Amino acid sequence: MPTAVFQSAPERAQVHVSATHDAAWLVVDRIALRYGTRTVVSDLSFALPRGTLACLLGPSGCGKTSALRAIAGFEPLFDGQIRLAGQVLSAPGRLTPPEKRRIGMVFQDYALFPHLTVAQNVGFGLRGQGDATDRVAAMLDTVGLAAAAARYPHELSGGQQQRVALARALAPQPSILLLDEPFSNLDVALREHLAGEVRDILKATQTTAILVTHDQHEAFAMADVIGVLADGRLQQWDTAYGLYHRPANRRVANFIGQGAFVPATVLDAHRLSLAFDAGQVHRDDTTFTADTALPFTPGSRVDVLLRPDDVVHDDASPLQARIVHKAFKGAEFLYTLALPSGNEVLSLVPSHHDHAIGEPIGIRLEMDHLVAFPQEGAGR
Structure with a gap:
């Protein structure tokens, strides 16, 4: 368990x-x-x-x-x-x-002066300071644009313009x-x-x-x-x-990352069972035990958050899911999997495991922690 x-x-x-x-x-x-x-x-x-x-x-x-x-x-x-x-x-x-x-600001559009060189843009906020030339040189070196000091903003790539804006904002310390x-x-x-x-x-x-x-x-x-x-x-x-x-x-x-909520039932103060099969009460390989007491009453219905890295491909596992969508990510596939209960989860699988849509695959749940919330509209 x-x-x-x-x-x-x-x-x-x-x-x-x-x-x-x-x-x-x-x-x-x-x-x-x-x-x-x-x-x-x-x-x-x-x-x-x-x-x-x-x-x-x-x-x-x-x-x-x-x-x-x-x-x-x-x-x-x-x-x-x-x-x-x-x-x-x-x-x-x-x-x-x-x-x-x-306070220094770097704006969305960089707000560089098109008629000034890179060095002049960086030194704009340092006018009248005796060490302005040295400070501009130091900042351009810091952002890796020392060789572009005499160029104009339109001659630079978007990434280079962004670094000029950063150097200009940092120059006055x-x-x-x-x-x-x-x-x-x-x-x-x-x-x-x-x-x-x-x-x-x-x-x-x-x-x-x-x-x-x-x-x-x-x-x-x-x-x-x-x-x-x-x-x-x-x-x-x-x-x-x-x-x-x-x-x-x-x-x-x-909002953060990808994942899916899977219904679960709180069995007692320390155990929670995910709804993996249709109509199941609980099974050992989808029942989790917590060292500390759960903040739910026994019998409560909750939703457990499963991230793609929580659902691991395992051909030897008795837990089977069906592939309903796949997205190639280079080193990995992101599979959308349908559980026997009808719920869907995501799984990141190394890309040499190239399975077809509709194919069943074995999975296991591998988590060092779970995040659970009360089901919407359900009591605790």
């Missing part, structure tokens, strides 16, 4: 800050934003230690860009407080202007860097690669930064910690691993 650690149960947000407020470099403390009578951000809190790379992640309209603009000083707060390096930047009736915050969908104008295949490059640059310069994006792959490639937003509220503040394997609620589970 498999064992597992059960991570979550009730539908609730799970919010962890990265540092205590006293130790944090940036503190966003229960902020609320309104446009007229419409609230776009509610009760948003997080704290970042210096040098942390964070991400606000969510679908369009979730409030992530509004939150970023509030940190930059472009939006007033209806409630709460924003502090940077111990100083209050924003509070109701109090707004430090953006130009006095020492900002207290924090804000990146608003900086990879959205690039090819999909390039985004994750450049997110990794930007992460390396920011870590090398020990920069504190916040990325805003709707693309979880960019967030995973770049951020130390990620906040998932929905309807203006923070659903979970966690690492990429935590969001994927320990989602705090269904909204996070559905």
